[in-house]
Amino acid sequence: MCNAPSDAEARRAIKPVICYPTDTLPEPDMAVYEAARIGAEVVDTVIVPPREAASFTAPAGQFFRITSVEGPQVGDLNLWHANDLSERFFSGKTRALHGTHVTTDDRLWSNLPHMRPMATVTHDTLGWYGIDQYGGSVHDVIGTRCDPYTHNLLSGGQYHHCCHSNLTRALSDHSGLSLAEAEPHVHDVLNVFMCTGFTRDTGQYFMKASPVRPGDYIEFFAEIDLLGALSACPGGDCSSEHSSDSAACYPLQIDILRPAAGTLDRWHAPAVNGYDRSHGR
Numbered sequence: 423m424c425n426a427p428s429d430a431e432a433r434r435a436i437k438p439v440i441c442y443p444t445d446t447l448p449e450p451d452m453a454v455y456e457a458a459r460i461g462a463e464v465v466d467t468v469i470v471p472p473r474e475a476a477s478f479t480a481p482a483g484q485f486f487r488i489t490s491v492e493g494p495q496v497g498d499l500n501l502w503h504a505n506d507l508s509e510r511f512f513s514g515k516t517r518a519l520h521g522t523h524v525t526t527d528d529r530l531w532s533n534l535p536h537m538r539p540m541a542t543v544t545h546d547t548l549g550w551y552g553i554d555q556y557g558g559s560v561h562d563v564i565g566t567r568c569d570p571y572t573h574n575l576l577s578g579g580q581y582h583h584c585c586h587s588n589l590t591r592a593l594s595d596h597s598g599l600s601l602a603e604a605e606p607h608v609h610d611v612l613n614v615f616m617c618t619g620f621t622r623d624t625g626q627y628f629m630k631a632s633p634v635r636p637g638d639y640i641e642f643f644a645e646i647d648l649l650g651a652l653s654a655c656p657g658g659d660c661s662s663e664h665s666s667d668s669a670a671c672y673p674l675q676i677d678i679l680r681p682a683a684g685t686l687d688r689w690h691a692p693a694v695n696g697y698d699r700s701h702g703r
């Protein structure tokens with residue numbers, strides 16, 4: 423351990439500044455989405471079985487809603503441009519812009535060089551939770567997804583129903599890609615309904631029982647044509663462990679909703695990012 427400098431306390435006392443102030447971030451017009459939600463009708467429903475994943479598509483201008491059914495359950499969400507798997511959800515930049523957890527008004531951003539809103543959170547029945555006494559909150563963009571490689575590293579063995587493998591199978595089934603081809607497209611997730619944070623003393627990623635109950639939902643507006651995959655995590659409500667079959671697990675429901683005609687006249691699909699990609703050359 424290096425010796426602390428004599429002015430260590432003064433250095434620690436420097437006030438932080440926000441890395442990405444959001445006052446210049448284009449704001450979603452929530453009034454448009456609110457109007458579009460009224461009278462929106464369910465046009466498709468997908469049930470994600472426990473410890474499995476399922477794919478779904480949501481065209482630009484429609485909503486997709488993820489609902490807890492039967493019992494408390496966490497879901498791991500991947501999103502791609504429906505016609506271009508190279509454009510996908512960018513958990514890290516979404517975190518940098520909106521913080522560790524997302525709720526109503528926040529957006530799910532796509533990776534570089536696209537970097538545009540893929541989806542906007544339009545309703546979250548767990549928005550009441552806020553940040554608890556442990557620093558925990560719901561719907562995180564800080565975890566990655568449970569995966570069989572980390573499980574093998576820490577515990578040994580071969581477990582095949584981690585969210586990473588579930589998402590890989592779901593993408594393979596939807597796209598016709600082999601498992602080996604599909605796997606590299608699986609990416610860091612939005613942990614739907616998961617209650618997580620970092621311990622204050624050791625900075626470690628923690629989880630605790632999700633407050634989600636049947637009937638709770640988080641709803642998104644698809645800003646571009648989306649292909650999604652959602653895994654019902656083998657951790658169930660993630661109150662104890664994941665990467666095993668020991669937790670009680672429940673299905674998740676995905677509904678696709680089409681707004682009534684004429685309610686989106688003020689909405690425009692976002693263009694890809696305006697940077698010219700010349701990188702100084």
Ligand SMILES: [Zn+2]
Pocket residue numbers: 498567568584585586654655656657664
């Ligand atoms: Zn998982």
